[in-house]
Amino acid sequence: MDLFKASQTYVDRLLDFKPTASSGVYESTSGKMKILLLDAETTSIISMISTQSLLLKNEVYLTDRLDNANRERMRHLRCLIFVRPTNDAIQAIVDELREPKYGEYELYFSNVVKKSALERMAEADDYEAVKTVVEVFVDFLVVNKDLFALNLQAPQQCIFGDAPESWSTPPFLRSTEALTAALLTLKKKPLIRYEANSTLAKSLAIETLYNIQQDPKLFDFRRMDTPPILLILDRKNDPVTPLLRPWTYQAMVHEYLGIYNGRVNLEKVPDVRPDMKEIVLSPDQDTFYTNTMFMNFGDLSSAIKDYVDKYQSQTQTNAKIESIADMKRFVEEYPEFRRLSGNVTKHVTLVSELSRLVGQDNLLEISELEQSLACNENHANDLKQLRLFLSQNLPDDRKIALVALYALHYEKSDTISALPSLIDTLQRSNVSPLRIQALTTLLRYAGANERQEELFRTDSLFFRTQSGFRGLPGVDNVYTQHVTLLERTLGQLVKGRLRDSAYPFIEGGGSSRDRPSDIIVFFVGGVTYEEAKIVAQINAATPGLRIVVGGTSMHSTKTLLDEMEYASTKWQ
Numbered sequence: 001m002d003l004f005k006a007s008q009t010y011v012d013r014l015l016d017f018k019p020t021a022s023s024g025v026y027e028s029t030s031g032k033m034k035i036l037l038l039d040a041e042t043t044s045i046i047s048m049i050s051t052q053s054l055l056l057k058n059e060v061y062l063t064d065r066l067d068n069a070n071r072e073r074m075r076h077l078r079c080l081i082f083v084r085p086t087n088d089a090i091q092a093i094v095d096e097l098r099e100p101k102y103g104e105y106e107l108y109f110s111n112v113v114k115k116s117a118l119e120r121m122a123e124a125d126d127y128e129a130v131k132t133v134v135e136v137f138v139d140f141l142v143v144n145k146d147l148f149a150l151n152l153q154a155p156q157q158c159i160f161g162d163a164p165e166s167w168s169t170p171p172f173l174r175s176t177e178a179l180t181a182a183l184l185t186l187k188k189k190p191l192i193r194y195e196a197n198s199t200l201a202k203s204l205a206i207e208t209l210y211n212i213q214q215d216p217k218l219f220d221f222r223r224m225d226t227p228p229i230l231l232i233l234d235r236k237n238d239p240v241t242p243l244l245r246p247w248t249y250q251a252m253v254h255e256y257l258g259i260y261n262g263r264v265n266l267e268k269v270p271d272v273r274p275d276m277k278e279i280v281l282s283p284d285q286d287t288f289y290t291n292t293m294f295m296n297f298g299d300l301s302s303a304i305k306d307y308v309d310k311y312q313s314q315t316q317t318n319a320k321i322e323s324i325a326d327m328k329r330f331v332e333e334y335p336e337f338r339r340l341s342g343n344v345t346k347h348v349t350l351v352s353e354l355s356r357l358v359g360q361d362n363l364l365e366i367s368e369l370e371q372s373l374a375c376n377e378n379h380a381n382d383l384k385q386l387r388l389f390l391s392q393n394l395p396d397d398r399k400i401a402l403v404a405l406y407a408l409h410y411e412k413s414d415t416i417s418a419l420p421s422l423i424d425t426l427q428r429s430n431v432s433p434l435r436i437q438a439l440t441t442l443l444r445y446a447g448a449n450e451r452q453e454e455l456f457r458t459d460s461l462f463f464r465t466q467s468g469f470r471g472l473p474g475v476d477n478v479y480t481q482h483v484t485l486l487e488r489t490l491g492q493l494v495k496g497r498l499r500d501s502a503y504p505f506i507e508g509g510g511s512s513r514d515r516p517s518d519i520i521v522f523f524v525g526g527v528t529y530e531e532a533k534i535v536a537q538i539n540a541a542t543p544g545l546r547i548v549v550g551g552t553s554m555h556s557t558k559t560l561l562d563e564m565e566y567a568s569t570k571w572q
Contacts, residue, residue: 235525527551
């Protein structure tokens with residue numbers, strides 16, 4: 001189950017081929033100049049799975065937004081429109097067809113189009129400019145080959161309604177559509193399980209099953225020996241993972257710099273080069289990134305040094321131009337050489353900034369305390385160290401995360417009486433009152449009474465042995481003791497030991513005692529890059545097991561606290 005390959009198959013069809021009227025077979029349309037019109041969401045979707053050079057290779061010479069009213073009339077171009085089938089997009093297409101700017105149109109939708117929408121577009125096509133209408137089912141962001149996500153984040157797209165257990169309607173519909181599209185892209189008709197204590201997860205499971213049953217022909221895939229499983233989880237059952245400092249490359253970049261639609265903004269990095277103020281990180285296009293994104297920070301430093309050495313060696317080789325043959329070889333290799341040059345600069349810039357932040361914010365010491373709070377039972381020492389860090393000049397979110405971990409761990413202990421004094425310390429340190437409110441909201445959302453599973457044990461090695469997977473990296477050091485709840489849950493699932501009482505099958509959707517080979521996990525409330533790393537490691541270490549993970553958003557400490565801060569205004 002490779003999301004990049006599956007999604008790119010649809011994109012190739014969109015860019016390169018169209019069905020003939022007689023046979024329905026896709027034939028190349030190479031040689032005809034094209035313009036590609038997108039909406040806000042499909043712009044992000046395309047940018048994650050394609051490149052400008054690929055678009056040019058397929059004669060797409062212009063890319064624009066469908067809602068741009070100032071586009072020129074160019075009747076010699078063939079227009080490809082790829083949008084989500086929203087009411088706004090359908091109306092924009094209707095307006096376009098009434099006064100067409102291009103010679104012909106091919107309409108591609110990222111999800112199922114309602115019959116009424118098709119009728120509206122057909123009525124508007126007086127010039128008979130539309131040559132084909134296709135549903136391509138790429139209605140989500142492909143982050144890694146086994147990771148997908150949506151951009152449902154506060155404040156614009158907060159998933160919560162007026163209570164922790166209620167959906168906001170637009171994000172609910174968006175999540176259902178994206179999850180349905182992901183199943184169609186992967187060609188899976190799964191059995192659906194969900195966390196029993198989550199109304200949000202159950203609602204999404206019910207609606208997804210309804211979508212599957214509404215159009216059985218779409219889900220008429222080849223039956224497998226063991227049915228695939230869609231497991232819908234709720235972030236509230238593991239609030240710890242997003243609060244911990246990560247120590248692998250991809251996760252660190254997102255935690256400290258932010259990865260948004262495959263791009264990293266470095267404008268605030270000291271002395272950054274003008275051409276490095278925004279960079280692209282793509283596991284599908286960048287071999288070095290693919291090989292190192294799950295590498296821990298210590299090993300990453302060695303890898304970046306080897307990468308620089310390789311570049312320097314190649315530079316010296318290319319510098320020796322002593323004949324026409326040498327010149328010809330250099331010209332042939334120049335595009336790759338130039339790409340390597342930019343890539344080396346990009347990763348050196350990123351790793352250098354991460355290294356600076358690690359030292360500046362005492363992240364090693366903070367991480368050690370975080371791991372102790374998450375994995376050990378040492379209240380007196382934890383509290384002593386916590387008070388020490390709160391007295392230092394640290395970013396607000398670092399302090400809030402430490403207090404949150406302390407409160408989540410010791411919530412049911414008599415020692416939690418220290419929490420009011422810790423909050424008082426935050427207030428006296430001029431931490432934003434809204435951030436402190438986010439802390440109390442987090443405890444309401446994901447406190448001990450709300451969670452389904454035990455998160456805190458005194459021996460993290462016990463959790464590791466309970467994960468059920470062999471060959472995964474063990475506890476390397478004091479900074480990587482924590483074992484995510486996802487790893488333990490997947491371990492139980494693949495062994496057939498996941499309790500039906502805690503993770504029931506959705507009623508009317510079937511059930512099975514077989515051990516699944518294909519698993520799609522979806523996090524209501526956001527997934528983390530740490531969990532994506534675990535899934536990638538399990539896939540690599542367990543032949544025959546294929547897991548894909550997704551979520552309503554990609555979380556970091558900041559985005560989780562942002563969500564809690566915004567939710568606090570809705571849950572009063």
